Amino acid sequence: MRRDPHTWAHPVLVGACVAMVFPMLWMLVTAWKSPAEIYSSGFRPWPANPTLENFVRVMRDVPMGRFFLNSLVVAAGITLARLLTSILAAYAFARFAFWGREVLFYLFVATMLVPFQVIMIPIFLTITTFDWLNTYQGLIVPHVASGFGVFLLRQHFKTFPLDFTDAARIDGATQWQTLWKVVVPSNATAIWSLAVLFFIDAWNQYLWPLLVATERPMQTLPVGIQIFINPEGGTQWGPLMASATLAIVPSILLYVFAQRHILESAVSSGIRG
């Protein structure tokens, strides 16, 4: 292939990178500025005297640790439970012949077509009836099954060679053992990718925690840090950006370490983080 001197490619790509990254940079810059500098009329694209003041105030004024813990418990709980329900159902659809299989499969997959907002009011009423407001189960349980997960894993389980499972079963393994000792390990890559997608999705949830976690000790990161917002005009931008910075760190770390999984599953699944 001949190498064209495509001079326009790099400027376009650099421009796109800047457009994508500058909001996060502006967040970082603000987090390190002193209040005096943030509210001064002069404009400086970097902090004059970088200070930890905003971070100190965040740690002092709000239970950041608790918000982290809540986000982590909710995201991990949803991810694990969704994986479990998806693996079990996908195995049944992929490897068993049973009455009603096609119809049931359609019913499972069709749940992907129902936007959460359309059904959130009755779900909220259910959670209220259970007295699950401001509890982990209230935050987690409505999200622990995924039509998409069932659908994706069934595809993988179906294409997995039957010889292996047959061999396992001839060796005396039950279906249950075959699932966990042969099918799941052999599809580890797909399951990991799905887990990463589920985790990002759950970690970034906002609408549902906003409804269910009304008390501060149960709030997740994106809901909790809004304590710094004051609609009457007294928003504390420094601490807000410092807490936003802290809240983004886990997502960025996950992205750096699981980038291949994230990019590949994003491309093959059509699901966005």
Add this chain to the structure above:
Amino acid sequence: MPKGVTGLSAGPTRPVLRSRDAGGRGWAVLAPYVYLVPAAVVLAAFVYWPLIETVNLSFYEWNLVSPSKRFVGFANYRELLTSQAFWTSVVNTILAILAMSLATIAAPLAVAVAALRVQGVVRLIYRAVIFSPTVVSMAIASLIWLWIYNPIQGLIAHLVRLVGGQGFAWLTDPQLAIWAIILVTAWKTFGYNFVIFVAGLLSIPRELMDAARIDGAGEWHTFRHVTWPLLTPTTLFVVLTTLMLAPQYLFIPTQILTQGGPNQASNNLGYIIWEQGFEVFRVGNASAIAVAIFVGFLAFSVMHFRLLERGVHYEA
């Protein structure tokens, strides 16, 4: 991911295991259903039942807390026909979809074409950076943009003043507020569409483009007559995903930036159910809107799945 992505059609199925486990015939028949129970219970309780209940609630007038609901028949639906908030929301949502179709199709495609000119590690770095907003939570992103849009100390206000203009209040301007929301949504989805386009472009056999070049076709000609037609499945996928998911993506920036204001000017189908249900406590009205949105977008979703069914597929 294997070909025939959705696998929704019954199609010829592979030979399946007939249950022959210890435990006899009864267990053999029941086993698959037992595997399905956990997911089925959750989906029934938290998708299907609420869907039915939403339809039911749409026939009542209720304020979410009162012990009694008043049956009003189709009154909530009739009200929608003349509701200004609802039609503003429809118009704003269509506006958002159109704007995003341009911003998140033409622009990412151009950048993806540029990315293919670059080889090796450099391309991977560009791709990683451009994709990065996708993994940031939309709520955190919206909080950052709330600060950027701040009419006095915000980044945009500073830049506008630097070039001698007046700072303007994006979020309280009835004309601009919806655009502020659209911009955040476009920023957040750009990188995803970019990655999809890169994958789509990579899946086009090089020989076809090289053949066109050898035949003397120029850069633009090759793109217009070879690349673009072959990219159609990818483009359709991106368009339909935008169409289908735009209303859902609009909720978070709307809730954080404008709450649908000023005076409903930036309300949209992503936010209006929340607003009617949990801000003004008109549950029946909110449910009627939910039903309307569901029916409308079911049509798009079915189109979407039909398309995938035809075997459109992507490899990273």
